[in-house]
């Protein structure tokens with residue numbers, strides 16, 4: 001059996017910090033709510049959402065610092081201690097992932113209230129949890145509702161929106177890798193999930209100049225694409241349609257770079273290199289990233305060229321079960337250097 005779970009409500013608009021109350025009531029979510037936010041997102045929108053909820057619900061709160069197993073366990077303990085009926089995550093990808101996994105483990109629903117449009121985990125059913133230096137995407141449940149407040153997302157530095165473009169353009173190489181694994185390893189492949197995922201990538205290429213304006217329309221375009229990309233992952237039952245070798249490269253950077261860049265920024269640069277390895281038109285991908293003002297090389301990522309090459313050579317070890325263009329043996333140092341030089345990444 002193939003189980004596809006999707007959000008029941010998706011709200012995209014302005015002034016939605018109070019709308020949470022109506023959504024929770026419509027969905028019959030129960031009396032006791034637990035709100036998760038980060039140290040910064042608490043100030044950006046979390047506290048206000050919390051105050052609004054307090055008028056109708058019994059609310060407890062937890063400040064989450066990172067997407068680690070420890071933080072998931074802390075959230076789980078809080079759900080149990082407070083007897084929470086449901087959760088709401090107000091924050092970036094890390095906070096949403098912690099809420100996603102904790103609510104799944106506790107068997108309670110959660111609402112996703114993104115404060116950035118920097119990643120496609122906003123509506124997806126899988127959670128990326130950082131542990132012991134590497135990342136694994138774990139199966140969980142999608143949010144019962146997504147509440148994307150354009151005003152809140154617009155307050156984030158433009159860099160986050162450009163990172164969202166990187167996370168969507170990566171679908172081009174992710175789908176290529178998925179097809180490769182289907183042909184070579186007989187892995188399950190969904191034409192629907194792949195098409196939906198590719199649609200988000202094509203949409204950002206087409207709308208790069210509108211996105212660059214960083215206005216309300218830009219935010220709406222990026223958020224819609226990120227939600228579609230998340231739905232594609234839910235249809236596939238894994239992150240396959242949106243995560244291939246370019247994500248392995250980014251996960252490798254997270255493990256070894258002294259100061260990693262944003263997830264979407266790293267996968268964007270990874271996409272340029274993996275597109276080159278796949279024989280795709282990598283120049284067009286680089287051009288789109290440039291047009292939206294996203295990093296396209298080591299210098300702009302703030303990461304040393306040596307670390308980039310090292311990450312390329314170890315990327316295939318991050319998730320060995322996920323077959324990609326990197327094959328089972330990965331890239332030699334020489335091949336990694338070549339690919340990075342030819343594409344102008346180093």
Ligand SMILES: NC(=O)C1=CN([C@@H]2O[C@H](COP(=O)(O)OP(=O)(O)OC[C@H]3O[C@@H](n4cnc5c(N)ncnc54)[C@H](OP(=O)(O)O)[C@@H]3O)[C@@H](O)[C@H]2O)C=CC1
Pocket residue numbers: 037038039040041042044067091092093094095097115116118119120121122124125126127128135152153155156157163167233239262263264
């Ligand atoms: N599950 C999935 O399908 C997917 C998961 N991901 C995961 O998502 C994560 C990346 O998410 P991303 O949002 O880029 O990064 P983070 O969630 O790690 O957030 C980065 C920083 O941005 C801050 N921040 C959040 N919102 C705002 C805002 N409006 N203005 C200013 N600062 C803000 C956060 O604050 P604070 O300190 O308060 O948190 C944090 O310090 C990665 O862990 C990645 O693996 C990515 C794609 C898909």
Ligand SMILES: O=C(CO)COP(=O)(O)O
Pocket residue numbers: 120121127128135136137167239242243247248
């Ligand atoms: O980031 C993701 C999709 O954009 C999730 O992928 P991972 O499974 O690689 O964590």
Ligand SMILES: [Zn+2]
Pocket residue numbers: 119120167242243247263267
């Ligand atoms: Zn991603």
